[in-house]
Amino acid sequence: MFRILVHKKALKEIERLPAEDRQRILTAIREMATEPFSGDVKPIKGIRGLLRRRVGDYRMAFTVNFERGEVVIVRVGRREEFYESS
Numbered sequence: 001m002f003r004i005l006v007h008k009k010a011l012k013e014i015e016r017l018p019a020e021d022r023q024r025i026l027t028a029i030r031e032m033a034t035e036p037f038s039g040d041v042k043p044i045k046g047i048r049g050l051l052r053r054r055v056g057d058y059r060m061a062f063t064v065n066f067e068r069g070e071v072v073i074v075r076v077g078r079r080e081e082f083y084e085s086s
Contacts, residue, residue, distance in 0.1 A: 006073045013076040028055045036064045036071045
């Protein structure tokens, strides 16, 4: 079981989402507590250790710290905007 930490910036991004999309993101985050690599997860090119999970049109950037048993969500956004400033 992993502890989920959500960065302040990612939390604000989640809060701004439409209710239905927010629920899908939150469900995916809860699933990551038991298996961080479930779903459509790939490494983000050019940034070592940073992964992304696809949830519909949205992407979540996160890291996994196995020693501490933590998953840290650092960014959430629509696909079109997600890769611009990552």
